[in-house]
Amino acid sequence: MSQAKTNARKCAVQALYQWQMSGESLIRIETYFLEEEHLKGAQKTYFSELFHGVPKQLDVIDAALAEFVDRPVEKIDPVERAILRIGAYELINRLETPYKVIINEGVNLAKDFGADGSHKYVNGILDKVAQKQRAVEIAAKQAKIQN
Numbered sequence: 001m002s003q004a005k006t007n008a009r010k011c012a013v014q015a016l017y018q019w020q021m022s023g024e025s026l027i028r029i030e031t032y033f034l035e036e037e038h039l040k041g042a043q044k045t046y047f048s049e050l051f052h053g054v055p056k057q058l059d060v061i062d063a064a065l066a067e068f069v070d071r072p073v074e075k076i077d078p079v080e081r082a083i084l085r086i087g088a089y090e091l092i093n094r095l096e097t098p099y100k101v102i103i104n105e106g107v108n109l110a111k112d113f114g115a116d117g118s119h120k121y122v123n124g125i126l127d128k129v130a131q132k133q134r135a136v137e138i139a140a141k142q143a144k145i146q147n
Helices: 003-022 026-035 044-056 058-066 078-093 099-113 118-133 135-146
Strands: none
Touching (some): 003 078, 026 044, 044 058, 044 078, 058 078, 078 099, 078 118, 099 118
């Protein structure tokens, strides 16, 4: 995965966190990120897709997460919630990106931004979401290994 996409994910986590906590408009938050050059080194189109895509599909994303989390999605730590929502969004919508890459990126985001040990929680939840959302991809990969 490119560093520019990794940087876009980092910015998207921060922007989604801000949106979740403040309730400010997406446009206002995105403008702030653009004007303050937070997106330097980030793939801006990918940031925008993640940042606008998660709220647009929030019901679908939260339903995918709700099956596997131990509490209501809204009660999850806001940083972890933003990371999980981005990961679920990518697992559902970015089928060209291998599920293991998405999970790994989520784990790294949790290590960078989350509380101690949150990367284990993020890994477990995204793995379960992947098992459901990417069942065909996972089965094909396992069949390839066995042959």
